[in-house]
Amino acid sequence: MKAVVMAGGEGTRLRPMTASMPKPLLPVVNRPIMEHVLRLLKRHGLTDTVVTVQFLASLVRNYFGDGEELGMKLTYANEETPLGTAGSVKNAEDALRDDSFLVISGDALTDFDLTDLMRFHREKGAMVTVCLTRVPNPLEFGITIVDDEGKVERFLEKPTWGQVFSDTVNTGIYVMEPEVFDYVAADTSVDWSGDVFPQLLKEGKPIYGYVAEGYWEDVGTHESYLKAQADVLDGKVDVEIDGFEIQPGVWVAEGAEVDPEAVLRGPLYVGDYAKVEAGAEIREHSVLGSNVVVKRGAFLHKAVVHDNVYIGPQSNLRGCVVGKNTDVMRAARIEDGAVIGDECLIEEESIITGNVRVYPFKTIEAGAFVTNSVIWESRGQEHLFGARGVSGIINVEITPELAVRLAGAYATTLKKGATVTIARDHSRGARALKRAMVSALQASAIDVRDLENVPMPVARQQTARGSAGGIMLRTTPGVPDSLDILFFDERGADLSQAGQRKLDRVYARQEYRRAFPGEIGDLTFPGTVFDAYAGSLLRAIDTRGVAEARLKVVVDVAHGSASMLLPSILGRLDIESLMVNAGMDEARPTETVEERRQGMVRLGELVGSSRAAFGVRFDPVGERVSFVDERGRIIEDDRALLVLLDLVAAEGRSGKVVLPVTTTRIAEQVAAYHGTQVTWTTTSPDDLTRAASAEGAIFGGDGRGGFVVPEFSGVFDGVAAFVRLVGLVARTKLTLSQIDARIPRAHVLRRDLATPWSAKGMVMRSVVEAAGERTVDTTDGVRVVESDGRWTMVLPDPAEAITHLWAEGPDETSTLALLDEWSRVVENAGKR
Numbered sequence: 001m002k003a004v005v006m007a008g009g010e011g012t013r014l015r016p017m018t019a020s021m022p023k024p025l026l027p028v029v030n031r032p033i034m035e036h037v038l039r040l041l042k043r044h045g046l047t048d049t050v051v052t053v054q055f056l057a058s059l060v061r062n063y064f065g066d067g068e069e070l071g072m073k074l075t076y077a078n079e080e081t082p083l084g085t086a087g088s089v090k091n092a093e094d095a096l097r098d099d100s101f102l103v104i105s106g107d108a109l110t111d112f113d114l115t116d117l118m119r120f121h122r123e124k125g126a127m128v129t130v131c132l133t134r135v136p137n138p139l140e141f142g143i144t145i146v147d148d149e150g151k152v153e154r155f156l157e158k159p160t161w162g163q164v165f166s167d168t169v170n171t172g173i174y175v176m177e178p179e180v181f182d183y184v185a186a187d188t189s190v191d192w193s194g195d196v197f198p199q200l201l202k203e204g205k206p207i208y209g210y211v212a213e214g215y216w217e218d219v220g221t222h223e224s225y226l227k228a229q230a231d232v233l234d235g236k237v238d239v240e241i242d243g244f245e246i247q248p249g250v251w252v253a254e255g256a257e258v259d260p261e262a263v264l265r266g267p268l269y270v271g272d273y274a275k276v277e278a279g280a281e282i283r284e285h286s287v288l289g290s291n292v293v294v295k296r297g298a299f300l301h302k303a304v305v306h307d308n309v310y311i312g313p314q315s316n317l318r319g320c321v322v323g324k325n326t327d328v329m330r331a332a333r334i335e336d337g338a339v340i341g342d343e344c345l346i347e348e349e350s351i352i353t354g355n356v357r358v359y360p361f362k363t364i365e366a367g368a369f370v371t372n373s374v375i376w377e378s379r380g381q382e383h384l385f386g387a388r389g390v391s392g393i394i395n396v397e398i399t400p401e402l403a404v405r406l407a408g409a410y411a412t413t414l415k416k417g418a419t420v421t422i423a424r425d426h427s428r429g430a431r432a433l434k435r436a437m438v439s440a441l442q443a444s445a446i447d448v449r450d451l452e453n454v455p456m457p458v459a460r461q462q463t464a465r466g467s468a469g470g471i472m473l474r475t476t477p478g479v480p481d482s483l484d485i486l487f488f489d490e491r492g493a494d495l496s497q498a499g500q501r502k503l504d505r506v507y508a509r510q511e512y513r514r515a516f517p518g519e520i521g522d523l524t525f526p527g528t529v530f531d532a533y534a535g536s537l538l539r540a541i542d543t544r545g546v547a548e549a550r551l552k553v554v555v556d557v558a559h560g561s562a563s564m565l566l567p568s569i570l571g572r573l574d575i576e577s578l579m580v581n582a583g584m585d586e587a588r589p590t591e592t593v594e595e596r597r598q599g600m601v602r603l604g605e606l607v608g609s610s611r612a613a614f615g616v617r618f619d620p621v622g623e624r625v626s627f628v629d630e631r632g633r634i635i636e637d638d639r640a641l642l643v644l645l646d647l648v649a650a651e652g653r654s655g656k657v658v659l660p661v662t663t664t665r666i667a668e669q670v671a672a673y674h675g676t677q678v679t680w681t682t683t684s685p686d687d688l689t690r691a692a693s694a695e696g697a698i699f700g701g702d703g704r705g706g707f708v709v710p711e712f713s714g715v716f717d718g719v720a721a722f723v724r725l726v727g728l729v730a731r732t733k734l735t736l737s738q739i740d741a742r743i744p745r746a747h748v749l750r751r752d753l754a755t756p757w758s759a760k761g762m763v764m765r766s767v768v769e770a771a772g773e774r775t776v777d778t779t780d781g782v783r784v785v786e787s788d789g790r791w792t793m794v795l796p797d798p799a800e801a802i803t804h805l806w807a808e809g810p811d812e813t814s815t816l817a818l819l820d821e822w823s824r825v826v827e828n829a830g831k832r
Helices: 033-043 057-064 084-090 114-124 178-183 192-202 222-233 400-412 428-443 456-463 497-509 529-540 566-573 593-610 637-652 666-673 685-692 718-732 736-741 757-771 812-830
Strands: 002-007 048-053 073-078 101-105 108-110 128-134 142-146 152-156 168-176 207-211 216-218 244-247 250-252 268-270 299-301 316-318 390-393 419-424 447-453 469-475 482-488 552-556 576-580 614-618 625-628 656-660 677-681 697-701 748-754 775-777 782-785 791-796 802-808
Touching (some): 033 108, 048 057, 101 114, 114 128, 128 757, 152 192, 168 216, 178 192, 419 456, 428 469, 447 456, 456 482, 456 529, 529 566, 566 576, 566 718, 593 614, 625 637, 637 718, 637 736, 656 666, 666 677, 757 782, 757 791, 791 812
Parallel strands (some): 002 048, 048 073, 250 268, 419 447, 552 576, 552 614, 656 697
Antiparallel strands (some): 244 250, 390 482, 791 802
16 A cells, blocks of 8 residues: 655744745654654555655655655655645545555654554445544544444534534545545645545445544644644654663754753753753753754753754743754843744844744844744734634733734735725724724725724625725723724625634734835725615615604614714604614723613613604614513513514515524524524524525524624614614504514523633533434534424534533423533533
8 A cells, every 4th residue: 555645735824934944844853744754654564655745845855855765665746736635645646546545644743553544444445534533622623523333424624613513533644545536626726625525425435434542743833833842752652763862751862962061851852963061951842953052051941943053151942943043142032932933043132022933034133122023023813813803902902013913914815906994983992993904904005995983784884885895993892991803804794714714824924915105005085874874775675664654763872873874764764763872972982781781771761651662772883783662671682583583574474584503493483484494504693694695585683683684785784673673563563562472482591611622622522422312413513402302502612711502491490401411511521
């Protein structure tokens, strides 16, 4: 059997280490990752190997040659352009057509028993065998689920936490039969998990999953790179270490000189012909490459130093990586998480703080205190996007510097000359930071349409009118000292998960596009945006019967920007209205949960005393809306969803309503009663709004005051939902309390449980296992349906160490018992 080693990746997340070196050549304990892989193949009899190369291909070929020094036969298949995981192997098809072959990544460290993997493949008669392993955090990998016989049932590539239903992931190691090439187009970018495997599953081809025991680490980040070094030194992975173990855990390679008065505290590694002077101290998990010089008084702890590096006297290196041919001069300090590229000069007494990236060929001047990366600014973040876009405390986490970098990264994802629409709420913080973002967008060759202070629905609608994307800055709901920066796509909808990942990558790589002087973007301030919105809204939504019904409504705009839009709409609707809290206060751009509740109570009192048909209260940016009925009683947001659903479905009598899977199943009964269908989506606003924009959709809502009115737009819009409700109430001649009374009561309970990040994958696998023969829905998280229709949903939070649970039953007692049962499953799994 032959093997294929995929060695064409750029390793962008590992920059600046991979700025001038392909990822497979990065050293792990002074030996390239790919060499560890090749030695593993040789141990299992796979000496005839094809290496697929693309990025800096000549460096890989020059290093390994024909493989003779390793006792192997290596040939190379070069990609002119990236072809994907399957396309790159297809490129080597001529050498692999005669027999089964094994595919393995050249940049993952492992000691799996490949012989047993190949045996499993033959015994099962598989076309493809996927090598699987269990990991605590499966977000960056492809999840695979198999049945009791090992047959693959489902793949999901790079899920969100809401899509995690197992901690068993695809390692990128496969055994395959040549027939698989029939499913891979030539000279085209094709991926195994995303393209080929789903097609094989669809056709019922034999795909099996082999759960491997042993060590596996995908060396894709700086953290995992340092972890791999430590794991080799700790003996957690079965690989060969060159050199001699002069004392437990202290490895010294051939030709190295270590002064007897140097302090060595293993496990650590000193490379060949390195020199460590007296008085130097090298501590745990440090690795010195070939020809490294460590001078007297230097201190290293968890530091990985590549070849030919000079470490000056009294220097201090902790938890960092230093690229080859770099000089670190006297008393310099490099702190945890910092990465220094190749051929840099770190002059004396300079300090490089944690997580700073210094790209190749740079000089850090003597005495400099470096807190930002050089020359590209800032550091990457693990979780740039949260539940509300990019959020944080103003001038602590969300600073003008971050706003500029973020805008530059967003601009870099768009074409030069594209247009971006930007808007804000009425807070001072949003105003100041918006100006910073406008400048950065223009400087990146982007034309900017500045709407200034407008409601969120107006910003979304204007973005959809010819812009490549949009940005909205608003105060975090309920947190007056924090700010959310939300990014829109060309539809005005929230940026998709894929779009967020793309922006995340550009931001983390810190490579922002800058315009030449003649390319600086234009800045315009569109006028009449409120009239344009109101006109198109009233043309799109059915308001027949409103004038004849002579409705009276109370409208609370919560001191927000909706106050600038509603008067025009209310006047054109020809209804009697009382608007309250219309004045905007820069010092109070949001409201707490308690303040909002009190506002709803006051709204109910006004509705009851004025004998209005109903009352409505907008959030400060006009995106979400809450209701009280004609009696002044608050209609809770999840109940309001059912009321509007009933009205829309009763009038439409066909079509689809779009709801998140956490919604009560009573919604399904209501929809079916009126001849409509429910489309279930994940809890992601992006997924819900996209589904609500599809053909045949007549309504969408999230149960938290967010409504989609598809005949007008495919995004959350509180103002459109209000106008739609006015028309429906006028035509049905029913009150909201009457509509509410005819809908069965729902019994849905929610609970949040603290869950360590490292346990989230285990929790989801435990839930699937505990489900047994019960129906399991993995639309978002894992929803377990009992035989009597009761259900529980378990969903990991994407940004916090929390797992969310929902349960629904016929009554409160039954629902609580169900919630308690699955809470125990989650809590027990989190303790393992």
